[in-house]
Amino acid sequence: MRKRATAKEVADAAGVSKWTVIRAFTEGASITEESKRRVMEAATALNYSPNLLARSLAKNLTHQIAVFVDDFANPQKLPFLETLTERLQAEGLVAMLININTNFDHVHALLNADQRQVDAVVLFGTAFRNETLNDSRLGRGAPPMFVLARDSQIEGVPAVVCDAERALREIVDHLHARGYRRPGFMSGASALSTALKRRQHFLEVWKEKGVDTVASLSAERYSAQAGVAAIRAYMESTAPADRIDVLMCENDILALGAMDTLRGTYGLRVPEDMAVVGFDNYELGGAFAYGLTTYEQPKDEMIDVIMAMITGRQPAETVTLSGKLIVRTST
Amino acid sequence: MRKRATAKEVADAAGVSKWTVIRAFTEGASITEESKRRVMEAATALNYSPNLLARSLAKNLTHQIAVFVDDFANPQKLPFLETLTERLQAEGLVAMLININTNFDHVHALLNADQRQVDAVVLFGTAFRNETLNDSRLGRGAPPMFVLARDSQIEGVPAVVCDAERALREIVDHLHARGYRRPGFMSGASALSTALKRRQHFLEVWKEKGVDTVASLSAERYSAQAGVAAIRAYMESTAPADRIDVLMCENDILALGAMDTLRGTYGLRVPEDMAVVGFDNYELGGAFAYGLTTYEQPKDEMIDVIMAMITGRQPAETVTLSGKLIVRTST
DNA sequence: TTGTATGCGTTATCAC
């Protein structure tokens, strides 16, 4: 590996001690202008810059935040990641992107993140059960954790979420006002689905309106293909007369797959034959081809809040924010 | 910050020296079964696990790879990131996701990555000019770099790319065979666009076929909205009789935005009135609503190669791989 | 303001 200049070398070149070099690179340290100038000169000549690794070890602060993601099929992850990384970097932090999958589960990821001494862990759209924390390999050695964009379900771990109850109430109110009475709900991967509580609130609000029956569709993942498969299974097993008149999907990418299949494979019109609703407000849902009615999560505010918790400006307590209903032509 | 157990503490508890503890956690170190057992026992009791930060400092190896990304609008980034992180983690590496933007340019990012002692930098879909490396703050202190999914343009920095010449030849051959003769090309953000060379080869191959005129459309970014704006500008400034009969877009997300606008805003049929081609094979392009003809990059192979270079199994030399033409209904 | 000693938790190298 290449050799980098060290504070000691700069010190020798500048004719001072290495501690003076450190001071020159420390904000607000007591050092004379003259010393600083000479140090900086030598530093530039030797192309020196402080070793953040050594600093992290000494200060017990890495300024690294692990971000766990287990679902890369949902394009909505991208704008969240963009804003999150940007905000982290603005605070001098950096994101370690951890892919949670069958070869690298939460226990491995947490153990690894902890060994790397990350300052915090953001569970972005993913989480695990309380028991996972009791895994023998983990002990109590977990860094501060925060759940983003889903419920926590982990004791003592706060979450920053969009208010699902309010969101689903707005959606169902809208659907009911439009005259739909035979709703169906398509959920995605089961683990996440229950945590989002979208289905639960969907059922509740319909019930309040006197509609007790909600058809249940389930996709295996959160991808367009999974949405296609789920709507196919439903259509093949349901007689036309028994079909729902509005389908709510747990997120936009499922909804786009479903809507596409309804029109392309079954020749249905949306919304005349069946209305479709999504969740997330993914850019393409707004395209002419879809005109998907959806619900937008308050991304920027959510990330504001989680940043405030990470940096300690705000207490680590679950925060629920309100989003916005986006009505388009699919309903 | 919480206190973690150290090797010294485990050593005291186990009645050995701290070096024996280290050995117990070192693969293939010479240590007796008995010692190892006692150490492991104490380690479990104290919930000890090695501090990777200290290890990195001592070994001058962080097992961290910085991944630079400057375009989060293209959903195609997601599957690449998924595979890349998965492959990195399989090798014991981890990705530092760096968002390159106006507040955090390449120089800042490189400096930061270098200070954090990353083992390598992957420029994913982004790069900079040779001169950037000569920035005074940088010097020659840059870690090994690799460019993924675009040309390098940086001296000594290898790239792993999809063969643009071959790709565009296949595409134009296909379009020509279908009878199109008035092509247009929509490019995205200029910096990246020239590096991809898609436009260049598009023009060349048409020229070979005797078509010298290719209309030029340019989007400001790689997003559906930018595609919408670009096709609008073209349509508003071009008389119907002068219009192209086929539009090639630099990537799928631009193509989807453009196709959507052609149909929704201008009532054109695709491909009858104007055919559309994209690049990337983004999942939704294959939806019934679009049926976008496109070109698939060999994602897995590209990442295989870049992993081999990062780990040193393969020399750091530019590699060009072939992708696959996907013909659908939009042409 | 500046220099000294010590510590952060590990690894490498050498005696024993």
Add this chain to the structure above:
DNA sequence: GTGATAACGCATACAA
């Protein structure tokens, strides 16, 4: 096989 010493590069506390 095990323990000891030095080193990784910087930070903190204290002395000068």
